[in-house]
Amino acid sequence: MQKIIAQIAQEIKVQPRQVLAAVELLDGGATVPFIARYRKEVTDGLDDIQLRELEARLSYLRELEDRREAVLKSIAEQGKLTPELRAAIEAAPTKQELEDLYLPYKPKRRTKGMIAREAGIEPLAEKLFADPSLDPTAEAQAFLVPAGKIEGADFTTAAAVLDGVRDILSERWAEDAALVQKLREWLWAEGLFTSKLAAGKNENDPEIAKFRDYFDYDEPIGRVPSHRALAVFRGRALELLDAKLVLPEVPETGKPSIAEGKIALHLGWGHKGRPADDLLRKCVAWTWRVKLSLSTERDLFARLREEAEKVAIKVFADNLRDLLLAAPAGPRVVMGLDPGIRTGVKVAVVDATGKLVDTSTVYPHEPRRDWDGSLHTLARLCDKHGVNLIAIGNGTASRETDKLAGELIKLMAKAERVIEKVVVSEAGASVYSASEFASQEMPDVDVSLRGAASIARRLQDPLAELVKIDPKSIGVGQYQHDVNQSELARTLEAVVEDCVNGVGVDLNTASVPLLTRVSGLSGSVAKAVVRWREANGAFKSRKQLMDVSGLGAKTFEQSAGFLRIRGGDNPLDMTGVHPETYPVVEAIIEKTGKPVAELMGRADMLKTLKPELFANEKFGVITVKDILGELEKPGRDPRPDFKVARFNDGVEDIKDLVEGMVLEGTVSNVAQFGAFIDLGVHQDGLVHVSQLSHKFVNDAREVVKTGDIVKVKVMEVDVARKRIGLSMKLDAAPTRKDGPRDNRFEGAGRGQQVQRGRDALPQGGAMASAFAKLQGLKR
Structure with missing residues (x-):
């Protein structure tokens, strides 16, 4: 556990004692919102973002440790656990590297290499690799096996024996963890991710045409943006696209590939014209072409998908957070x-x-x-x-x-x-x-x-209503059906929980779905709270929560600070001050001589108080500062003020749009590479990231978020394809339709895609193409 604590501390750049404190609280049943809000003293100020990352890494590393123990036990039972292997396994930082080390010892079906070992050919393989000056055919004569002695194999000829040598060596090298990891990292840096239209598919079919940017596409795999990776994987899953990992250079016919050269270099072997060198070259080629090329492609595709999904899930989570925290109109009819x-x-x-x-x-x-x-x-x-x-x-x-x-x-x-x-x-x-x-x-x-x-x-109240709906049905994600559903659900649930507890919940009006998202409240307890409210009338104080069936001291501790009672017996119950700290407020009342009702909202008076005077062993200066902040603005809502976008009269359809027109609209969705704007014409327009600001913008959310009201200029209108290109740079000139097409967002030829997605889009085709990828495939 100390190892896990140290690793997490290093990753999120905090002290191990902070991580240890957070882990103990989480293991004790505390929620992230509760720890972030009311246990700052204990964790020395870890915020909800750090705590969510800590929670996720804690789960992963604990799973890794459990798997590590299982691997060590399995290898030990085989009698093959050496001190060096144990050290390597104990040092493996990821599940992938752990599985690489375990691969040679993992129980598997009978392979050709195993059969060759059963036939006693392994000493010959060792001998020829150690001394390539030996004549393979001559040496193989001593290892011939009578027919029928080995089930399912025939080693009665020298050629068959040397095939056995090939199978033994190639399997051994393909299970060399260090070699496999080197090849992966090299291909991640240098390999090309390619896709083509699958054979027999009609590119003019409307459903297939959505993927036209990927009919002849390639890009360095380590630099493929999330949306392009997921688009190709979707096309592949639909059997519309063929995707492959291509080596940086294609060798001449009969020449070894770069990958084979890297394998040879790792092994410390080189072809010097010795009798066994041709056989060893064949073994190296077999190792790559038969054993490693497909598995490495599979591993790197899995890595690309995983990283692309992380970005897509983050975009979804960020948009959901913005939507949930959108300005409420409030108590209006x-x-x-x-x-x-x-x-x-x-x-x-x-x-x-x-x-x-x-x-x-x-x-x-x-x-x-x-x-x-x-x-x-x-x-x-x-x-x-x-x-x-x-x-x-x-x-x-x-x-x-x-x-x-x-x-x-x-x-x-x-x-x-x-x-x-x-x-x-x-x-x-x-x-x-x-x-x-x-x-x-x-x-x-x-x-x-x-x-x-x-x-x-x-x-x-967007928050109160949207919590009644599965987050995945709210419509602010992209490729949401293509990503890991359990991870997506876990992330979105965390966002909803953080939003609900960040705003606070009116105990006397909240629905069951809203109460269920409150820290510490389960679905059954939330129902019990509503039943109590219906039977006994409105709650007059937070203390009355203890009268609710199934709501004990621990649940009260976790939830009470996030529940608000307006017009109750104690004015503090409408604030974010936790009941456990009410004694601190009483000390402040005694010091000022003012009742709590007169203290609340009196920033001039509260700012003169020194937090150190009210701190004690249980609640320190950080907590006291938070209490004073709550008293300054009791029951404050962190969400922005409500505003209404003004749609232009006479602009009701995409056909009404004219290039150069300046309109007001609402941001309906945001991705890293652009923002969709609802102009009230049935079809959202796209502001590409390059058109958000005169300054370089890497992520659209640096400038806008879902729900923002913005002014945009119409740059390009394609009525037939329902594409609207917009700019927030209101002094920008509309797109020249006869200008050269910028193919940075097209399926350009090999080597032309390295810089795509990071530059401006000065001319016509680029914005439409980007829009096609985002809008046409986002569902």
Whole structure:
């Protein structure tokens, strides 16, 4: 365990004592949000990002240690565990390197090399390799084996015996961990990742055409960006693309490859024209071509996929975090519109608390075209319930429905009623509508109308509503079905947990799904909390949590600080001050002579207090500073203020866009290499990373995040292919359609792709091509 502690400390660049403290807390049942918020003293200030990384590495390294013990035990039982091998196994830093060392000793089916050893040919192999001046054919005569003596093999001729030598040596060398690792690292640095259209496939097929940038593609494997790697792997899985790892140089026919030369160099052997050298060259070639080339390709493809998945999962996690922490509209009466054409626009009105108070369906579009009747119905609902905000789902007929809402707003303005409208992502609304929780929450409401209610609520409080939906259904990821699903789920669950606990949860209004994400609360305890609330009324204090069945002292410790009670018996219960530190607040009250209600919000007074005066053995200066910070801004919400994007009148379809037009839009999705912008025209536009700023930007999230409202210039419009190229550099000139195509994002020939993805995209084809990869394949 000390070894693990030391390694993690080195990796995340903290002290071993900090790691040890965090591990002890995690093993004791503490959650990451609790440790990050309320145990800063113990870990010396490790934040949630460091703790998440620590938690993940702790799990990996513990699995590695368990596997290491199993490997050592297996080799020891075979009687082959030497001190040197034990030292190498104990020093192996990764699962891959551990398996490399174990490979020669791993129980396996009977191989040709094993059969040759059974025939007693191994001494000949040793002899010829040690002294290539010996004549192989002559030496082989002494190792001939009578027919039928070895099951499944015939070593009655010198040629067969020498084939046995080849099998013994090639298997031995192919299981040399140091050699295998050298070849892997060399090919990772120098090998080319290539793909071509699979034989017999029609490149004009619309589904296949999505992959056209990879019909003749190659790039150094160690530099392939995540999105390109996953695109090729998806095409390969669909049997549309053939992907291979290609050596840096193709040798002349009959000449040894660079890989074979590296094997020979590792072995310390070179062809000097001695009698056995041709045989040994054959053994080296066999080692690469038969034993190592395919396995090395497989290993490096696995490494490329793993690294690409890490990036894709991180992008998904970052976008999800931004979406969950988007600005809430707050306690406003909201009308949710779930657009539809033939089935009508579903309407749901929720009050300031999120309670569904009314529903309807209107038919402004084809085939009924009841525009005036729809306006009348919506106006009546606005008057009846005091609606001041409209949430419009961004699905089919969204733009037409947005126009309807615009006319409704003008109509209500005549009655001096101010209403705003916002187009919101409806991703996951249908999943929620059909969920068990939705049926419990709105049992007598049609499934289609539940979606409209969800759209309205996610504008009031995105976090509270989106936690009801599987994170993978929210629609802010790319290639999400191509990555490791368990790792994706684990990462997204951690993001949701961190967001919920970072904001805090109103104990008296929170739903079961929201409470389930609170530190320390399981699904069953969350249900018990809601049952208690329904039976006894609103919680008056955090202490009452101890009256909930199944909620013990440990659960209270982990959860209480993240639960808020507004208007309760103790003003501190609406803050992030943990109940365990209330005695510290009492000391502050005694020192200032002011009751807690008068202290809260008094930054001028609180800033004069010295934290050292209130620190004790249990709660140090760091904790006291946090308490004073909470008292300065009690119950503060870390999320930004709510703003509404203003779509341009008359811009309702991609056909309405004109190059050079400056528009306002909402960032709907962000990848490392660009950002998608919802302009309200049914089709998101793409701001490539090179068009985000006049400064060099490596990752789009350095500039924008999901939910941001931005101004963009239209650079390129391709109506036929539904592509919109945008720029946030508002002084940029629109793309020249007759300009030279930049192939840095195309399937260029070998050697032309090293710098792709890091340069600007000055001319037409590049942005459209990048958009194709991102938008066409992102689902």
